[in-house]
Amino acid sequence: MQRTVLAGIADAACLVAFVVIGRAEHDGSGGLSGFAATFWPFLAGGAAGWLIGRVWRRPEAVVPAGVVVWVSTVAVGMLLRAVSGQGTAAAFVIVSLIFLGVTMLGWRGIAMLRGRKAATSE
Template sequence: MRYLPALLVDAVLVLVFAVVGRASHGEDPMGFPVTAWPFLIALLVGHALAALVPMRPRRPWSPGWGAIAWIVTVAGGMLLRVVTGDTAETPFIVVATLVLGALLLGWRFAALLIRRYRGPRRTA
C-alpha cells in the first residue's frame, strides 16, 4: 500500500495534463477522460514495472521510479492512442513527453529536495 500515494499523485497529474491540454486547444476540458485514459492505463503499467525493477532504495517517490513511470506512461499512452484509432502527431508526442516528464519527475525532485533540506529525522 505504500505505493498508492505516489500512484495517486501521478494519476492526478496525468488528469491535469489532459484537462489543460484540451483547454489549450479550445476543446471541451470535460472531455478529458478521452485524452487521459490511455496515459492512465500506461501509468499503471509503469508503476508495476517500476515495482519489479531491482533498484535500491525502492521508493515510489524517488526520481528513478518516476523516470520509469514517465517513460512507460508516454510510450504506452501513445501506443494505446494509435492502436485505438486516435492520433499521435510528432508535436503532441514532444509536448506530452516534456509536460509529463516535468509533472511526474518534478514533484519527486521537489520531495527529494525537501527531504534533504529537512535533514535526517531524529527519534527520541
C-alpha cells in the same frame, strides 16, 4: 503504504493537469467523455510503469521509479492512442514528454529534496 498512495495520487494529478490543460488549449469539447477518452491511455501507461518499475518500493525516487513511470506513461499512452484511433502527432508526443517529464519527475525531485532536508535537520 501512505507514501505509495500519495505518489499514485501525485502521478494521477499530473495526468489530470495534462489532459485538462491540453483539452482547454485545443478547445476540447465532449465533457467528461472527451476527458476520459484522452485520459485513459495515459493512465494505463502510468499503471504499466508502476508495475514494470515496481514503483511502490520507492515511489518518490526520480531514478528509476520516476523515469520508468514517465517513459511508460508516454510510450504506452501513445501506443494505446494509436490503436484506438486517436492522434499521435509528433508535436503532441514532444509536448507529452516535456509536460509529463517536468511534472512527474518534478514532484519526485521536490519530495527527495524535502526528505534530505528533513534527514539533515534531525
